Amino acid sequence: MGEQHHIVMLPFMAQGHLIPFLALANQIHKRFGFTITIATTPLNVRYLTAAIANNSTKSSKINVHELPFNSCDHGLPPNTENTEALPLNQIINLFHASTSLEIPFRGLIDDIIIRDGSPPLCIISDVFMGWANDVAKSYGTLNVTFTGGAYGTTAYTSIWQHLPHRLTKNDEFNLPGYPDSCRFHITQMHRFLRAADGTDSWSRFFQPQIGYSLKSFGWLCNTAEEIEPFGLDVFRKYTKAPVWCIGPLIPPSMLNRNSSSRVIEQHAGRKPGISPEKCLQWLDLHSQNSILYISFGSQNTISASQMMALAHGLEDSKRPFIWVIRPPIGFNLRGEFKSEWLPTGFEERISKDNQGLLVKDWAPQLDVLCHKSTGAFMSHCGWNSIMESLSQGVPMIGWPLAAEQGYNAKMLVEEMGVCVEITRGVQSNISRDEVKKVIETAMGKGDKAKEMKKQAEEIGELIRAAMSEEGNKRGSSYKAMDDFVTALVSNGKGLA
Numbered sequence: 043m044g045e046q047h048h049i050v051m052l053p054f055m056a057q058g059h060l061i062p063f064l065a066l067a068n069q070i071h072k073r074f075g076f077t078i079t080i081a082t083t084p085l086n087v088r089y090l091t092a093a094i095a096n097n098s099t100k101s102s103k104i105n106v107h108e109l110p111f112n113s114c115d116h117g118l119p120p121n122t123e124n125t126e127a128l129p130l131n132q133i134i135n136l137f138h139a140s141t142s143l144e145i146p147f148r149g150l151i152d153d154i155i156i157r158d159g160s161p162p163l164c165i166i167s168d169v170f171m172g173w174a175n176d177v178a179k180s181y182g183t184l185n186v187t188f189t190g191g192a193y194g195t196t197a198y199t200s201i202w203q204h205l206p207h208r209l210t211k212n213d214e215f216n217l218p219g220y221p222d223s224c225r226f227h228i229t230q231m232h233r234f235l236r237a238a239d240g241t242d243s244w245s246r247f248f249q250p251q252i253g254y255s256l257k258s259f260g261w262l263c264n265t266a267e268e269i270e271p272f273g274l275d276v277f278r279k280y281t282k283a284p285v286w287c288i289g290p291l292i293p294p295s296m297l298n299r300n301s302s303s304r305v306i307e308q309h310a311g312r313k314p315g316i317s318p319e320k321c322l323q324w325l326d327l328h329s330q331n332s333i334l335y336i337s338f339g340s341q342n343t344i345s346a347s348q349m350m351a352l353a354h355g356l357e358d359s360k361r362p363f364i365w366v367i368r369p370p371i372g373f374n375l376r377g378e379f380k381s382e383w384l385p386t387g388f389e390e391r392i393s394k395d396n397q398g399l400l401v402k403d404w405a406p407q408l409d410v411l412c413h414k415s416t417g418a419f420m421s422h423c424g425w426n427s428i429m430e431s432l433s434q435g436v437p438m439i440g441w442p443l444a445a446e447q448g449y450n451a452k453m454l455v456e457e458m459g460v461c462v463e464i465t466r467g468v469q470s471n472i473s474r475d476e477v478k479k480v481i482e483t484a485m486g487k488g489d490k491a492k493e494m495k496k497q498a499e500e501i502g503e504l505i506r507a508a509m510s511e512e513g514n515k516r517g518s519s520y521k522a523m524d525d526f527v528t529a530l531v532s533n534g535k536g537l538a
Contacts, residue, residue, distance in 0.1 A: 047074070047076045047077070047163045047531070048076065048077045048078075048079065048154060048158055048162040048163060049070060049076050049077070049078050049079075049162055049163055049164055049165075049166060050078075050079045050080075050081060050150070050151070050154070050162045050164075050165050050166070051063050051066070051067060051078060051079070051080045051081065051165075051166045051167075051188075052080075052081050052082075052143075052147065052165060052166070052167040052168060052171050052174050053080065053082060053086075053168050053171075053188075054140065054168040054169075054170040054171060055082060055083055055086050055123055055124050055125065055136065055140065056124060056125040056126070056341070057124065057125070057126055057340040057341065058339065058340060058341075058424055058425075058426055059168055059170075060082070060086060060089065060090060061093075061426060062188070062190070062264050062289075062291050062426060063080060063166075063168075063188065064080065064090060064093055064094070065291035065292075066166070066188060066262070066264075066288070066291055067080055067104050068104065069288070069291060069523065070523070070527075071103055071104055073523060073527075074527055075103070076103070076163070077103045077105070078103065078104045078105065079105045079106075079107050079150070079154070079162075080104070080105070080106050080107070081106075081107045081109050081143075081147055081150055082106070082107075082108075082109060083108070083109055083111035083123040083143070084108050084110075084111065084123065085121060085123040085124065086123055086124060087106050087107070087108045089124075090106045091106050094106070107150055109143045109146045109147060109150070110146050111123060111139070111142070111143065113136075113139070115139075115142075116135055116136075116138065116139035116142065117135050118132065118135050118136060118139065122136070123136075124136075125341050126340055126341045127376075128341075129375075130371075130444070134234070134243050134244055134247065137170065137247045137248075138243070138246075138247050140170065140171065141173060141247075141251075143171075144173050144177065147174070147177060148177060151165075151177065151181050155181070161181040161182055161183040162183055163183065163184075163530055163531070164178070164183055164184040164185065164186055164259070164530050165177065165178045165183065165184070165185045165186070166185075166186050166187075166188050166262065167185055167186070167187055167188070167255070167258075168187070168188060168189075169187050169188070169189045169195065169199070169251075169252065169255045170248075170251055170252075170255075171251070171255075172187075172250065172251035172252060172253065172254025172255040172256075172257075173251065173254055174254075175254045175255065175257050175258055176254065178259075184259040184530065184533060185258050185259060186258055186259055186260050186261065186262055186526075186530075187255045187258040187260075187261050187262070188261075188262045188264070189261060189262070189263055189264065190263070190264050190265070190425030190426070190446075191263065191264070191265050191270060191273060191425050191428070191446075191450060191453070192263050192265055192270050192273035192274045192276075192277035192285070192287075193270055193272070193273025193276070193277070193449060193450070193452075193453040193457065194273075194425065194446035194447075194449040194450040194453065195263070195277060195446065196219055196220070196273065196276050196277045196280050196281075197217060197220070197226065197446060197449035197452075198445065198446035198449060199252050199255075199256065199280070200217050200218050200219045200220070200280060201217060201226075201231065201235065202235070202238075202245075202248045202249055202252050203218075203249065203252060203253065203256075204217075204218050205238060205239070205240060205245075206218065207228055207231065207236065208239060213227055213228045213229070214226065214227050214228075215228070218280075219276050219279065219280035220276055226449070226452070229448070229466045229467070229470075230442070230448030230449060230451070230452060230466065231448060232443075232444050232445060232448070232467075233467065233469070256281060256283075258281075258283060259283070259284075259533070260283050260284035260285065260286065260526075260529070261277075261281060261283060261284070261285045261286070262286050262288055262526065263277070263285055263286070263287045263288070263289065264288070264289035264290055264291055264425065264426075264429070265287050265289050265290060265425075265429070266287055266289060266290060266504060266505055266508035266509070266517075266518060266519050267287045267508065267518040267519070267522070268504040268507070268508055268518060269432075269458075269501050269504050269505065269508075270287075270453070270457075272457055273453060273457070274287065284529065286522040286523070286525060286526040287508075287518065287519055287522050288519050288522050288523045288526065289429065289509075289519060290429035290430075290433060290505060290509070290519075292408075292429055292430055292433055292509075293408060295412075296408060296411075296412060296430065296433050296434065297433065297505070297506050297509050315366070315401040315402035315403045315404055315405060316399070316401045316402075316405060316406075318406040318409050321364070321399070321401070321405060321406055321409065321410065322409060322413065324364070324396070324399050325364075325410065325413045325415045325416070326415070327396055328362050328396075328415040329415065330414045330415060330417075331414070331415070331416070331417035331485075331495075332361065332362055332415055332417055332485075333361075333362045333363060333364060333413075333415045333416050333417055334356075334359075334361055334362070334363040334364075334417065334418050334419075334420060334439075334481060334484075334485060335363070335364050335407075335410050335411065335416050335418070335419045335420070335436075336352075336356075336363060336364065336365040336366060336419075336420040336421075337365075337366035337405065337407060337419075337420075337421060337422075337427070338366070338421070338422040338441065338443060339421075339422045339424045339427060339443075340404070341375070342422050342443045342444060343368050343369065343370055343371055343375060343468075344370060344371065344441070344443075344468055345370055345371050345372075345468045345469070346370040346371075346372075346383055347471070348370075348465075348468065348470075348471075348472055349367075349370050349383055349384070350383070350384070350385065351472045351473055351474050351476075351477060352365075352472070352477055353384050353385050353388050354385055354474035354477070355472075355473075355474040355475070355476070355477020355478045355481070356392075356398065356477065356481070357385070357388065357391065357392065357397070357398075358474055358475075358477075358478045359477070359478045359481045359482065360397070361397075361481060361485060362396065362397050362398065362415075363397070363398050363399070364398070364399045364401060364405065364410060365398065365399070365400050365401065366401045366403070366404065366405045366407075367379060367400050367401065367402060368402065368403050369383070370383055371468050376403075379402055407427070407430065408430060411430050411431055411433075411434045411436055412434055416434070416436055417436070417485050418436060418437050418438065418439060418481075418484045418485050419431045419436050419437075419438050419439070420438070420439040420441060420464070421438055421439070421440065421441065422441060422442060422443045422444070422447055423438070423440045423441070423442045423447040423448075423450040423451040423454065423461075424445075424447060424450075425446075425450060428450060428454065429505070431498075432458075432460065432498055432501045432502055432505060433502055433505045433506070434502060435495070435498045435499035435501070435502035435503075436498060437460045437461065437484060437491075437494035437495050437497070437498040438454060438460060438461040438462075438484075438498075439461065439462055439463075439464050439480055439481070439484050440454060440455065440461045440462070440463040440464065441463070441464050441465055441466070442463075442466055442467070443467060443468060448466060451463055451466075458497060458501060459493060459494065459497045460494050460497045460498040460501060461494070462480055462483050462484050462490070462494070463480075464476065464477065464480045508520075
């Protein structure tokens with residue numbers, strides 16, 4: 043049935059958004075044979091094209107379309123088309139600039155109608171590209187919003203829509219969409235959201251775009267039905283729209299526990315700070331569940347004082363670790379890493395006895411998390427990282443830094459029991475003793491560590507079951523994709 047169907051995708055220009063959109067495109071095309079067009083800016087097209095070329099399932103029916111974009115027209119540095127390349131205080135300029143893509147995007151839909159004789163079956167847009175709803179409506183098609191986890195998405199959208207923290211002088215507050223017993227704390231919010239009052243530049247982008255997305259025909263969630271029961275309940279009540287849980291969209295090799303081969307699906311276009319082979323050789327030197335993996339995502343970092351405390355605490359813990367490291371906040375993230383940001387002699391000491399491996403900028407994260415030596419993951423709690431970690435039964439140490447990460451961490455701690463938080467944000471003070479203590483809590487021999495590991499492994503089993511494609515054992519996420527496509531096709535006929 044796929045020959046005549048065309049789906050257009052519109053991701054936001056950030057690594058953590060482009061990657062799952064491409065995974066979704068691969069999944070839909072593989073299952074249904076639909077033609078997929080992913081529309082984004084020139085430099086992001088280059089990234090996606092490289093990723094598609096590296097993928098073992100190459101297809102001429104996954105197209106990448108270039109939307110003209112000049113960053114200098116929007117007060118951004120030259121050749122800046124992705125959040126990765128920007129300091130935090132300039133990211134809002136990229137968000138506002140993304141709305142300029144509507145006119146060339148409409149041109150793409152016009153071209154598809156001329157070529158195919160009809161509009162695409164639907165537009166799948168990012169939650170931050172809410173204007174795609176008006177585009178879809180004007181062309182007589184549907185818009186579906188694609189997002190990560192249900193709990194974090196509900197919290198993030200509800201806070202932006204209502205700014206409930208402005209209505210109280212307390213640090214804790216209730217959130218529309220959640221039961222009164224579920225309290226949120228101001229420290230779980232990103233500092234720009236904490237300061238938002240509805241008139242600032244962040245509010246002027248997020249409030250309307252999220253409002254448009256809430257008018258979508260439905261939502262695709264990069265999660266599994268079984269692992270977020272409470273989050274999905276509040277999300278469905280809040281959006282009042284169909285929600286299809288079609289994830290987590292992670293490489294199939296991560297779901298095969300019997301696979302002895304390494305995960306080869308890595309981020310194309312990224313220069314690793316270490317070769318995957320060397321990283322695996324280092325992991326092989328250590329015993330099962332002994333290593334702490336530390337990474338704060340593709341665009342985050344911590345403060346210089348936090349970095350120093352983390353380094354001291356890691357050394358004090360005596361536990362082996364892999365730390366994906368980049369310059370601290372306030373410095374060029376793509377610049378050279380200076381030894382002065384770490385304790386004197388730190389690199390030499392941890393290298394001498396193989397206690398630590400420092401990886402500059404980027405590491406083969408999927409390979410690390412799949413390795414039997416990895417025992418815990420200190421993470422910013424971005425959704426992709428959460429799903430990659432839990433799919434392998436790896437518990438987490440949460441250090442949320444931005445976006446919906448604070449609410450993701452809250453869910454991991456309170457709903458799943460797979461995480462302990464070390465701190466929040468880049469402005470908090472932490473000590474080496476606190477670092478050592480939280481590592482022992484998550485990886486030691488105590489009851490908390492054992493329970494977190496047990497819960498993480500159980501969620502890993504649920505993820506594998508949800509993503510199963512085997513005959514009568516097809517999982518809930520597999521079936522949800524069928525239901526989603528059935529709803530699209532039946533509504534497409536109605537619109538026609």
